[in-house]
Amino acid sequence: MQPELSLGRVLIVDDDASLRVAMGRRLTQAGYTVTTYATAQHLLDNMPTGNEPGCIILDIRLPDLDGPALQRRLGELGSTMPIIILTGYADTRTVVQTLKAGALDFLTKPVTSDDLLAAVEKAIRYHQALHAQQSTLDGIRARLATLTPRERQVFALIIRSNTNKAIGRVLGCTERTVKAHRHRLMEKMQVRTLAELVSLAKRIGFGSDTGQTTF
Numbered sequence: 776m777q778p779e780l781s782l783g784r785v786l787i788v789d790d791d792a793s794l795r796v797a798m799g800r801r802l803t804q805a806g807y808t809v810t811t812y813a814t815a816q817h818l819l820d821n822m823p824t825g826n827e828p829g830c831i832i833l834d835i836r837l838p839d840l841d842g843p844a845l846q847r848r849l850g851e852l853g854s855t856m857p858i859i860i861l862t863g864y865a866d867t868r869t870v871v872q873t874l875k876a877g878a879l880d881f882l883t884k885p886v887t888s889d890d891l892l893a894a895v896e897k898a899i900r901y902h903q904a905l906h907a908q909q910s911t912l913d914g915i916r917a918r919l920a921t922l923t924p925r926e927r928q929v930f931a932l933i934i935r936s937n938t939n940k941a942i943g944r945v946l947g948c949t950e951r952t953v954k955a956h957r958h959r960l961m962e963k964m965q966v967r968t969l970a971e972l973v974s975l976a977k978r979i980g981f982g983s984d985t986g987q988t989t990f
Contacts, residue, residue, distance in 0.1 A: 781808040783899040784829030788812045788845070789861060790838050794884070798832065801888055802895060815840035819848065828906060830879070830898035835862040835869055843873050850877065855905055857898040861886070915979050918964050926960040929953060933969065934976045 785807045789795050795811040802809045808827075812818040815837050823829075831849070835842035846858055860873045863884035870881050879901060880894050922930065925946070932942045939953040946953070966972045976982050 781827070782806040783895075783902070784808045784810070784823060784827050785895055786810050786812065786818060786823070786829065786831045786856070788815060788818050788831065788837065789834040790814065791834070798886070798891060801891060805892055805895075807895065807899075814838055815845040815848075818845070819852075822852070822854070826906065828899050828902040830857045830859060830895060830902060832859045832861055832882075832895075833878075835860055835873065836864070843869065843876065846873055846876055846878060855902065855909075857901050859894050859898055912979060915964075915975050919979065919981065921963050922960055926956050926963070929956040930960050930964075930972070930976070931982045933957060934973050934982050 782805070785802050787795050787798055787802075787809065789798075789811075790813050792813070795813070799809040799811050808829075810821075810823065812821070816839050818831075831854075833842050833845060837845065840848065842860055842862075849856075849858070857879040858873070858877070860870060860878045860881035861884065862870060862881060874881065879898050882890055882894055919927075928946060929942060932945060937945070939950045939957065942953045943950045961967070961972060964972060964975060966975060
C-alpha cells in the first residue's frame with residue numbers, strides 16, 4: 776500500500792511541549808506532514824529542504840530568538856513559507872509588527888482545532904499560489920534567455936511603443952530587419968500580440984521608463 780500524499784508541510788516552533796504535541800497530532804490526522812521545534816535555533820539548524828508547499832506556526836515568545844527576530848532571520852535566508860504567529864498574550868503591537876513584516880495570520884492560545892486547520896489550510900493555499908507564480912516567472916525568464924542580444928534590444932524598444940521604423944533608426948538597420956527580429960522574439964516569448972509581450976515584460980521587470988535598454 777502506498778502512503779497517502781501529504782497536504783503540505785507544517786513546521787511548529789513553540790517551547791511548550793504539550794502544545795507542540797497536540798497541534799502536531801491534530802495536523803497529522805488532517806493529512807499534513809508535521810515537524811516540531813522547541814527553539815528558533817533548532818528550526819534554523821534543521822530547516823527542511825525541498826519545494827513542498829508548507830507553512831510555519833511560530834510562537835511569538837521563544838527562549839532564544841523571539842518570533843519577530845526569527846521571522847526576520849527566515850526572510851534573510853530566503854524562506855518563502857508563510858508564517859502563522861502564535862501568541863498567548865494580548866500583545867497587539869507585536870502581532871501588528873509581525874503582520875506588517877509579512878506574517879500571513881495569527882492565532883491566540885488556546886487554539887481551537889477549527890481555527891488551527893483553517894489557518895493552516897489558508898497558508899498552504901497561499902504558498903501553493905506563490906510556487907505557481909514563481910514557476911510562471913521562471914518560465915518567462917527562461918524564454919527571455921533564448922533571445923539574441925539584438926532581439927533583446929528590439930524587445931526593449933518595442934515595449935516602449937516604438938514603431939518598427941523608429942527602432943530601425945535607433946539600431947541602424949532596415950524596417951524589414953526589425954520586423955524579422957520582432958517576429959522571432961515574439962515566437963520565442965510565445966506571444967501573439969504586443970499587449971501580451973508588454974505584459975510579460977512588466978511581470979519580469981524587463982525594460983525601463985528611462986529610455987535606457989536594460990537586460
